[in-house]
Amino acid sequence: MSTPFAIPLTDVAVPEQDVRAVLAALDRGWRANGPLTRDFEEAFAAWHGRPAAAAAAVSSGTASLHLALAALGIGPGDEVLVPAMTFVATAAAVRYVGATPVLCDAVSPERPLLDAADAAARVTARTRAVLPVHFGGYPADDVALRALCAEHGLLMVEDCAQAVGARLPGGGLAGTAGAAGCFSFFSKKQLCAGEGGAVLASDPAVAARVRELRESGVPQTFSDAHAALASSRLTRLAGAIDARRAAVRAYRERLAGLAGLTLPFSGADVELSSHFAFMVILPDRAARDAARAGLHARGIQTTWYPALTMFSEYAGGPRLPRATEFAQRHLVLPLSSSTTTERVDAVVTALREVLAPSS
Secondary structure, three states: OOOOOOEOOOOOOOOHHHHHHHHHHHHHOOOOOOHHHHHHHHHHHHHOOOOHHHEEEEOOHHHHHHHHHHHOOOOOOOEEEEEOOOOOHHHHHHHHOOOEEEEEOEEEOOEEEEOHHHHHHOOOOOEEEEOOEOHHHOOOOHHHHHHHHHHHOOEEEEEOOOOOOOEOOOOOEOOOOOOEEEEEOOOOOOOOOOOOEEEEEOOHHHHHHHHHHHOOOOOOOOOHHHHHHHHHHHOOHHHHHHHHHHHHHHHHHHHOOOOOOEOOOOHHHHHHOOOOOEEEEOOOHHHHHHHHHHHHHOOEOOEOOOOHHHOHHHOOOOOOHHHHHHHHHEEEEOOOOOOOHHHHHHHHHHHHHHHOOOO
């Protein structure tokens, strides 16, 4: 797809290996989910060290959240603890099953992940689950969240839509800490199949229930063509994440100490993350918007993510200042598995120009 930007926010390389895999799938005649989908589910589960029956492929990351919650019995009258700093689908999936999302604050503007202490303060008799988001590919504190779940008898469902391949602080890969991990294979994600998602369940019976639900009512299935593409790219996923991490290290090295700019997360976090996005923090929203306009004028695409508190539907809830502050101040710079050092240098040079004080 063409873009007016010389340096787009992300880029997806599709080598001949992927093309051949999809064409072969189409030649086999399966248009919906079939044997290649089952093969992918088994490979995806194995990649995470889980039994073959633990994974269920679905139509999107949103569907993975929706069907995981449904398969776990979350429904009307239940509350689910959700971070305010997330894509809106996290809370929407809770509402799809008739439950109520309870928004929680971030640890800090420099660490925009679910604050386990804030979540603990919002537990009620109706709370059934906590839904941490590994935002930007950076894992939430699974150790503290597991303790919270154990104390209150809660289920943990991980939103790994931006975090396939991330490593948890407590050990293991994102998606293996609780009852279910929910993944997205949308075009910007580390494991890109164009569309699609998956549920990885600790209990294979939950994955089996997801497979039943995906065929019921409005189909939320994964096609064999998408499965073929995902399987082809799964063989290169570790290397793709390594490439993203190398680009992030280059960014951080070149931007360290730049006046007017803060780098969220730590060096240790960089080693755990699978790097869906590279984010920087500006002093305030006006400075962020000005920097964004300056980069766009130089042909560099950026974005930012609103906190759920910024949507009218959730505006009447708690303030959650740390998540809101991060949302107003952060900027996402270009990053993909094909981001070169030369491209990092070009973005950094442009950002330095934009942030340079006026003479």
